[in-house]
Amino acid sequence: MTKVLICDLDGTLLDKNNEISLENMRKIQSFSNSGGTFIIATGRLDHDIVYVEKQLGVQGDFRISQNGAVITNKDGKVVFKQEIDSHAAKGIMKILDNRKERVEVNDAIRRYFPSPRPMGGVAEFVDSAVIDPQLNKKVGNSVIPTIFLIFGEKSGFKQIKATINKKYENIVNCVETSDSSLEIMSKYISKGVAVRQIMKELNISTQDVYVIGDSENDISMFEAAGYSFVIDGASEQVKQKADEIQKTVADCIEVIMNKSPKVR
Known part of the structure; x- marks a missing residue:
């Protein structure tokens, strides 16, 4: 076959x-x-x-x-x-850091969090996450993202997408993967x-x-x-x-x- x-x-x-x-x-x-x-x-x-x-x-x-x-x-x-351009990643992180939504970041092999996830928030079979309170400073430097994951409400996602699309529309796509989650990834x-x-x-x-x-x-x-x-x-x-x-x-x-x- x-x-x-x-x-x-x-x-x-x-x-x-x-x-x-x-x-x-x-x-x-x-x-x-x-x-x-x-x-x-x-x-x-x-x-x-x-x-x-x-x-x-x-x-x-x-x-x-x-x-x-x-x-x-x-x-x-x-x-x-396919990673997100480091300059764009820094800019996106700066936009997200000024908001109330929870932000998590994937690189090619693992996931990073600024703080422990809420109880029941682990959906993976294998939890290889790294908790790093300084994550916002490392994105685009030692952490090169493949995907940003944002957790919040649809009203907030609308604002995030508008802001990011205005600056990085040719670099990333913003996709709502559920009513409570938004992913930002390379357009390619x-x-x-x-x-x-x-x-x-x-x-x-x-x-x-x-x-x-x-x-x-x-x-x-x-x-x-x-x-x-x-x-x-x-x-x-x-x-x-x-x-x-x-x-x-x-x-x-x-x-x-x-x-x-x-x-x-």
Whole structure:
């Protein structure tokens, strides 16, 4: 089998309890044992992909983390990363430092916080965070961000986006990832960009690449791959962008392994 399957985690492979069903696990193992390549693409840090791969008993040739900002190979070497320009990072940090929202920062390998997170605020499987009260002074110097994460309210996000877009519109994108979270990242990254990079690394054609996702940041993957699946719980907007709707990752793999994909 010369098929590559690139799969999102949260809402796609992981359920609301951050668990993987036995059915999904067995299908992924079957796909891998048949010669397929299974690769995870997520907004999480690379540590969490390694954790999930160990649960699956399957290791991908590459791992796409931070929504495409970082690609790591199976030996743990970062083969691609897109950081935010250090001058812009300093300016963005200055803007955020003057506000009340909580700000966290990712670099290529870990997450930084100015103070301990609130109780219940740890969503990662592997918590490798660094607490640094001097973080605002280090951003753009010893800490070069891949992503800024802001936690607050939508009204505040509107103000932040307006201010940052005015100064750094050609450098970063501001994306509301939930009603309480905003991410700032380089304009040059997306999961789709990462998928195309993986295709180059593996020297494969688009027709050999399948992707599965459930949210807006997965649409760029749909556009890059030869065939795309969306999980049934996704919004109608995301469903319209995929080639096929399925209930689970296992169902998607069944189509890939045993059937001809449906024609849209």
